[in-house]
Each structure stands twice: as structure tokens, then as C-alpha cells.
Amino acid sequence: ERPEALPYDLVGLKFLISAGGTREPLDPVRYLGNRSSGKQGYALARAAAQRGAQVTLVAGATADLADPAGVEVIRIATAAQLSEEISKRAPETDVVIMAAAVADFRPVHLSGAKIKKSDKGPAPIELTTNPDILAGLVRARRAGEIPDTTSIVGFAAETGDEHHGVLDHGRAKLARKGCDLLVVNAVGDGKAFGMDHNTGWILAAGGDETALPLGSKTLMASRILDAITVLRPDGGG
Numbered sequence: 001e002r003p004e005a006l007p008y009d010l011v012g013l014k015f016l017i018s019a020g021g022t023r024e025p026l027d028p029v030r031y032l033g034n035r036s037s038g039k040q041g042y043a044l045a046r047a048a049a050q051r052g053a054q055v056t057l058v059a060g061a062t063a064d065l066a067d068p069a070g071v072e073v074i075r076i077a078t079a080a081q082l083s084e085e086i087s088k089r090a091p092e093t094d095v096v097i098m099a100a101a102v103a104d105f106r107p108v109h110l111s112g113a114k115i116k117k118s119d120k121g122p123a124p125i126e127l128t129t130n131p132d133i134l135a136g137l138v139r140a141r142r143a144g145e146i147p148d149t150t151s152i153v154g155f156a157a158e159t160g161d162e163h164h165g166v167l168d169h170g171r172a173k174l175a176r177k178g179c180d181l182l183v184v185n186a187v188g189d190g191k192a193f194g195m196d197h198n199t200g201w202i203l204a205a206g207g208d209e210t211a212l213p214l215g216s217k218t219l220m221a222s223r224i225l226d227a228i229t230v231l232r233p234d235g236g237g
């Protein structure tokens with residue numbers, strides 16, 4: 001099963017990985033969602049398991065992906081459900097990777113019945129902010145509710161704008177979130193979403209910055225796991 005070239009360096013480590021997009025319901029048939037395919041999170045779960053880790057994958061909406069071999073898969077729909085599954089497992093986890101595309105906002109009202117159209121035209125959809133799961137993990141670790149030895153890894157899909165490049169946005173987000181590693185993907189022009197290839201950087205809280213050249217999500221996954229082993233008191237690559 002396990003490709004011969006892979007290191008077997010994650011034995012004894014528990015990984016908790018989120019993947020895919022959350023869906024925030026409006027009524028029984030409609031939701032606010034996003035285009036996340038889940039491929040990067042699934043590739044990470046597969047690679048970590050192949051390298052010997054015990055892996056739990058918390059999956060939202062994804063493309064049609066097969067469950068990675070030897071991985072416990074838990075399905076969620078909303079950001080609130082994802083938050084619950086992650087926070088309850090994080091204290092017994094060595095490495096948490098938030099690769100899911102979490103909806104920043106959810107509708108304030110969930111209609112029990114299907115919303116009907118009327119002659120008055122559409123009513124505005126009122127939104128409220130979802131909790132930031134990644135930032136919450138960092139806060140919980142600072143508060144001693146999660147061990148200091150638990151590594152916390154985030155993802156960011158960024159586009160440049162007229163003022164800042166992708167890397168500037170990534171550095172600012174790493175500082176804001178307070179996680180140990182932030183994997184920054186350059187998006188736009190059809191990059192990343194639903195594609196099999198990514199490009200970007202791995203930024204470490206200590207200041208290390210590793211460029212990720214264009215490569216498959218499988219290759220990206222092994223680079224990300226390599227960067228995690230460098231962080232670990234019990235690892236080292």
C-alpha cells in the first residue's frame with residue numbers, strides 16, 4: 001500500500017485535519033457554500049496516514065473524493081458543526097490542520113419551510129459572523145486547554161491587490177491568527193480551487209518561509225508534513 005519512498009516518521013502522532021467547504025443553510029433546500037474541493041485536506045490526511053500517523057479527517061462538502069485508506073472520516077455541514085468536532089478532539093491531538101474553507105458568515109435566520117418568492121421581490125439575507133475556529137484553537141492553547149505541544153496549522157488562499165502581494169497578506173494573516181504554520185496558496189486566474197496543482201508558501205511563526213513551487217497537492221502535502229516535523233519536539237524529519 002505505502003509508496004516505498006515515503007518516510008515513516010509520523011508514528012505515534014495523532015493528526016486532526018479539516019477539509020472541504022462548510023454549508024450554511026437558509027432553508028431546507030438552500031445554503032451558502034463555497035467552491036472548496038477538499039483535495040488538499042484529503043491529500044494531507046492520506047499522506048499523514050501513509051507516514052504512520054493516526055488521522056481523523058473532519059470533512060465538509062467536497063468533490064467526489066474517496067475516503068483515504070486508514071483514516072477516520074467524520075462528516076459535517078456547517079461551520080458550527082466543524083467547530084464542535086474540532087474543539088472536542090483538539091486537546092487529544094498532536095497536530096491540527098485547518099484546511100477547510102470555513103464560511104465567514106451564516107444566515108441569521110434558518111427558515112423551517114422553503115422560502116417562497118413573492119411579488120415584492122427578494123428579501124435581503126441577513127448574515128452573522130461565524131466563530132474563527134483556527135484562532136479559537138490558538139486561544140485555547142494559550143489558556144492551557146490544549147497542550148503546548150499541539151501544533152496548529154492554518155491555510156490561506158490569497159490574491160494580491162493593488163497594495164499588497166499574496167505573501168504580504170499571508171504574513172499578516174499568520175500574525176493575526178497566531179498559528180504555528182500558515183500554508184499560503186496563490187489563487188485567482190483559475191489557480192487552486194478544484195485544481196490538482198497549487199502554488200504558494202509555508203510561513204512559520206518563527207519567521208521561516210518556504211516557497212512551494214507548482215506541484216501536485218500530493219507533493220504539497222508531503223512538503224507541509226515535512227515542515228510540521230521540523231516544528232515537533234518529538235520529530236525532526
Ligand code: CTP
Pocket residue numbers: 079098099100101102103104130131132133134135153154155156157
Ligand atoms: N478559519 C477558521 N474559522 C473561520 C474562518 C477561517 O478556522 N471561521 C481557518 C481556515 O480553515 C484557514 C484559516 O482560518 O485555515 C484562514 O482562513 P481565511 O478564510 O483565509 O482567513 P480569514 O481570517 O477568514 O480571513 P479572510 O478575510 O481573508 O477570509
Ligand code: CA
Pocket residue numbers: 102103104
Ligand atoms: Ca475567510
